[in-house]
Amino acid sequence: MPTVVLMDVSLSMTRPVSLDGSEEFQRKNLAVHGLNMLFEHMASNYRLEFTALMAFSSLWELLVPFTRDYNALQEALSSLEDYDKTCIEAALNGVNNVVQQEWGSGCPCQVVLVTDGSLGIGKGSLRHSLQTLKHRGEDKKFPLPFPFPTKLYILCIANSEELQMTDAMDNLEHLLCLSGGDGQIFTMEGPLCMKSVQTMFGRLIDHAYSPFHAVLHCGNLSSDVQVFPRPEPMVVDEEVEPMPRAVSTDLEIVGFIEIADISSPPVISRHLVLPIAVNKDVDEVGAAATDELEDEPSATQMAGKSPNFCVLLHGSLKVEGMVALVQLGPEWYGMLYSQADSKKKSNLMMSLFEPGSEPLPWLGKITYLGPVSEAAENPYGEDDSKSPFPVQPPAKRSYAQNVTVWIKASGLQADVQKILRNARKLPDKTQTFYKELNRMRKAALAFGFLELLKGVADLLERECTLLPDSAHPDAAFQLSHAAQQLKLASTGDSQYADFDHNIAPMHTDFSS
């Protein structure tokens, strides 16, 4: 889930912070300090995240496009300049453009807005934007909600008392609500100083950027893993099940399925499953940063040499062309598979299915998937030539069952012509003739289209008179029999117009 950091560089950010120490800080310095801390954390614990840095005042500028190079981001922070007034609406439009250009409109994004709570004045201020929300044309719509799913984090270099003195807090809350309500507003606690800004960014990190650690189990085999990006909790139906479901930290493999059988299933998200060293159980943000430089090379080397279940699993999934079905929680499943990059690199990947007991119709209910060994005979065949999948639905769809639709005249004409074509080839085509005749009869009865039955009966009688001398004598018998039966059905008399009744070929001495 890419992140856009949106940094307020308006003049109000240069307001000095009263401190008892000798050094004088601006709010901007506090913000930069906090963001540096965030970037450092991401560099060491969340380094696969793509992050972009934008600065805004009345205009906006993309300082660093989406990157994993956290040094570049920190460098850009150190050379921020000061501009005029805050204009959040313009900046949000900028975010919209930047994100859609890079990731399209389906990719969920996190937006970290860092501001001081003075939200501009007059036209272009957030207050003005929100007030005019309802009186806008199609072309000047407020950018929120974004077309892509958004988590909006608003970090205020101000404490909540300050924000509540004006309507700033209300406006920010309104803004969060407009973006879809997913996100949070962070304010500073206590005096504005380095320490409290650290606490605030620490809360953001815990909330949104802590790595997701889990244990992948396959019976007694297991491996500690990091799942990246973090799997997000999921609300299935806000009315019936309003509580979001979260992915469990124990990922349990339940069995294996061939790629051809699972056949490109729809997934709600994809995640890398990265094995991690076992003894690294505490990820202290501050401590890790200093120690890591010396310790890490040897630690990773050691970890690289001891066998890990993920690597084994990945290798075999890749060679066999299979996926592992993995349980993520109650009635929630996903799959593990080997994903190859364009180059030689490949990786263990996990995709999450829609929560529920039957995410893929062609697998049936997941709880009713059992081990092959229990089946009386191997459903895959002795030589792997068969497969128990896909599971067939109880009823066929319309396109698979030769339904009758006469909405267009051509449909009706084609059906009638098909009967006539077969009628001319009697008695060779007796079976097909009656099959088509009965199909037409059933539809005509259901639609109450009795006139058609009479019409077709007339047509058959005419065909009878047109039979050439060389025709088989049976043909005439069958045609007049069929015509007579249709006439009877066209009276609507329940005795002859029963839907489930089929006109059977007439038994003649010729047909044997």
Place this chain on the structure above:
Amino acid sequence: MKMFSVAHKTVFVVDHCPYMAESSRQQVECDVLTKSRAQGVIPLAPVSKSLWTCAVECSMEYCRILYDVYPKDKLVFISRVEMKTFALKQVNYIVSDSEFHILNSWRRGDQSTHELMSALAAVGPPNPREDPECCSILHGLVAAVESLCKITELQHEKRTALMDTAERVANRGRIICLTNAKSDTHVRMLEDCIQETILDQNKLAAGSDRLMGIQQCELVLVHIYPQGEDTLVSDRPKKEISPLLTSEVHSVRAGRHLASKLNILVQQHFDLASTTITNIPMKEEQHANTSANYDVELLHHRDAHLEFFKSGCFFPPLPGDLHMAGTSTRENNFKETVTLKWCTPRTNNIELHYCTGAYRISPTDVNSRPSSCLTNFLLNGRSVLLEQPRKSGSKVISHMLSSHGGEIFLHVLNSNRSTLEDPPSISEGCGGRVTDYRITDFGEFMRENRLTPVAESSHDPSGKVPVERAKAQLERYTRYWPMIISQTTIFNMQAVVPLANLIVKETLTEEDVLTCQKTVYNLVDMERKNDPLPISTVGSRGKGPKRDEQYRIMWNELETLVKTHAGATDRHQRVLDCIIACRSKPPEEEERKKRGRKREDREDRAEKNGSKEMEDKSWQDSERLKGLLEKGEQDAEVIKDSPDSPEPLNKKPRLMVDEVQPPERAKGPVSLLSLWTNRITAANSRKHQEFVGRVSSVNNKFELYQHLKEENGMDVHENGKASR
């Protein structure tokens, strides 16, 4: 879409009054004469459908699309809708003019076009000779409201499942009324009547368990009139009659106008969108060697085009919005559809596409030749990639058509940049440097642990659902499963395979036990003949462990494997007994020496693992350590071995295994290392008091935490095993 939106229940009320027997005045020529036969034959007069026939076939088409796209109460992805169609119709009898006919129920089994066709045939067309004064669509509408109060299977299941929050299950529904109304006032009268009936029914429902009050009802009134006549009823966009009831009126000519109106309605009501597949190459019947390109239109859930709608590449007005805005003058020949191009390089089914959604489709024109060609092609198991038509630039493949179990799905493929690009390769991470993983063996393991659908009716005596049994099997199969080749001997030996395959089974037959025993005897035989073993000597220098040491390692490992299963049944235990009886035991001293070395490794694991696992872990550790310590020459390539391999010379074969158990040392010179370690161990043991456990151990074993057992009863051991 919510699970229980108005789309959950749809009631069709089709007017069966005598007036509906009128002709629609749209004529169909069904006698198409071929040129050769045209002479002297009078063509049949064209037939025309009645208003009733038009209404019925269009409503059936509505249901057909619906059942294709939402066959169950749940569709793949996003929304779940249970579609229940009532064809309610009103039959007029002179004796009782209040009669109506309910054609099906909310039961899932009743929800199919075939059921409806059969019921409709039983009703038959309206009788034009009945007295029109005696019949009214009202009876049908009242029955429709009543039926909306009846609970569906899905509602029942959800209410039962939610228990105390059962009130979250809502009851909403839609009534589609196909009739010929007399005037706008008549329409208003019908609306009022429905409103009153809802209030009455809700009162009834409040006191009943079997009924649910209606929270929201949408009335869609379609006024049908013959071609060439003027309508007496005016169109009206959706308006709120009361908080419970909204109503809209459509006035349509019978025939194709009605058909396209219902087609638009079904799209609006069920969030459908249309896609036209263009450039489908299809063989011409007449000219088999040429192929013309055809287009086929499909309907499916709107979300398949979410990306288009959002990104603004394609902006059709939502059918619903359009209507609500009151601009219902939409022309029928104007159709909003997303065009996607057939893409020739076909995809194979062993490729796993990144697919963000899959939606069932229904062809708009189901039995046209292009449609059936496309659907048959797909039903035969082939998939087609679809690309967005672009004037220039690279091609973007955005969708895929594919069938699964006789159902065709439109898959949405991700065509954006991935946020997971350029990840670190797995070989760079933990365990990435290890090169001798048992990849092939694990592949075999995966094939044995493949899943298969189990009939819901089949009952297992253990009471576990199949997926739990699958997990239990995985647990059994992995009790002892070394991940790398150099960690194992037995799994590199063909001779052990029969036993290794059988021992993991939940239950063994007598025959299985016999096979296992044979395997063991076979191993004994090999040992007697002094066959080489595929012992790993990774990283070792010199000759590697002596052959008798190799066998000791092998037996230890085999014992470890079987021990993890010995508790399952008596037969499993018998296999273990057989091994213990047959193997040549190393002297006590040797064993103790080994234990001394591995103590540290064992201790941190002892807490986590049950006593049995502890043993195999420590076994692995000790072997690995050994491997590192006793450096030997690399000759680990011997994977295959068999009793047929040539017997080594100058080794005296033993006669009977059981009786001869010479002390280990007698069989060869002692290595310098073991001499040294023995000495150190002896010296060390003098410096400290021996552990209580070791002093009072039986067969070198001592049960830890015995006092826990006394405190908690017998469960302790079990728990220790279970908690991993």
